[in-house]
Amino acid sequence: MGKVLKYSFYDLIRSRWSYIYLLFYLALGFVLLFLNSDLSKAVITLMNIIIVLVPLIATIFGTMYFYNSKEFTELLLAQPIKRSDIFLGQYFGVAGSLSLSLVLGLGIPFMAYGLLRSGAVFNFSLLLGIGVFLTLIFTALAFNIAISNENKIKGFGYAVLLWLFMAVIYDGIFLLSLILFEEYPLDTFSIIATALNPIDLSRTLILLKLDISALMGYTGAIFKKFFGTHWGFWISIFVLILWAGLPILRLRYKSIRKDF
Numbered sequence: 001m002g003k004v005l006k007y008s009f010y011d012l013i014r015s016r017w018s019y020i021y022l023l024f025y026l027a028l029g030f031v032l033l034f035l036n037s038d039l040s041k042a043v044i045t046l047m048n049i050i051i052v053l054v055p056l057i058a059t060i061f062g063t064m065y066f067y068n069s070k071e072f073t074e075l076l077l078a079q080p081i082k083r084s085d086i087f088l089g090q091y092f093g094v095a096g097s098l099s100l101s102l103v104l105g106l107g108i109p110f111m112a113y114g115l116l117r118s119g120a121v122f123n124f125s126l127l128l129g130i131g132v133f134l135t136l137i138f139t140a141l142a143f144n145i146a147i148s149n150e151n152k153i154k155g156f157g158y159a160v161l162l163w164l165f166m167a168v169i170y171d172g173i174f175l176l177s178l179i180l181f182e183e184y185p186l187d188t189f190s191i192i193a194t195a196l197n198p199i200d201l202s203r204t205l206i207l208l209k210l211d212i213s214a215l216m217g218y219t220g221a222i223f224k225k226f227f228g229t230h231w232g233f234w235i236s237i238f239v240l241i242l243w244a245g246l247p248i249l250r251l252r253y254k255s256i257r258k259d260f
Helices: 001-011 016-035 040-067 070-077 084-114 121-148 152-180 187-195 199-208 211-225 230-257
Strands: none
Touching: 001 016, 001 070, 001 084, 016 040, 016 084, 040 070, 040 084, 040 121, 040 152, 040 199, 040 211, 070 084, 084 121, 084 230, 121 152, 121 230, 152 199, 187 199, 199 230
């Protein structure tokens, strides 16, 4: 698996799309800090971009890489290599290259503007950590969709639909549920519904750590009571780990039993 991972990682690092992804975050970081030298405010602005853009890029890039490397994968499958090692190696190669582009692209401009001498180090580190988690989660989901669908167009359609549901539609359903059942106690429901969507969970964690949960109204008070505590924070991180781990386990299971 290590050799497949190494090849996939270096192959993607040399890809022009990786450079475009890296340069986009470099430009974004420098422009934000040029327009607003306050690092804390820049982190808040970045949150809105990363929460939506990182899952989209990870989903599309993961699906695209799986289908484009199909011939190479078939060649590897003909070798005495475990099937799970091939697909897990490719997955970690894709997720690793995307995560590296994200960390370097945003880390370089913030470090240049004196991040280590500011009080925004923890918030920025949390933001990058959440970005890496979302990359791992949505790349794994993209690989699961691709390995379950031979048709490339159908696979891309399901992948984009998954991102659209998680990023937009889920929030609409969640808010509509809160309005329709406002007469009932919704504390537990709100917490569970947030944990069932990694994008919402990531956004909530960042908002609470930036201490702007008041913008979320009544639900902000509920989230702060749970997610804002020490145990709530680590439970949230554990849920994100589950969101990344379960699709990886399914990918391994599917790769072993699928007839290629």
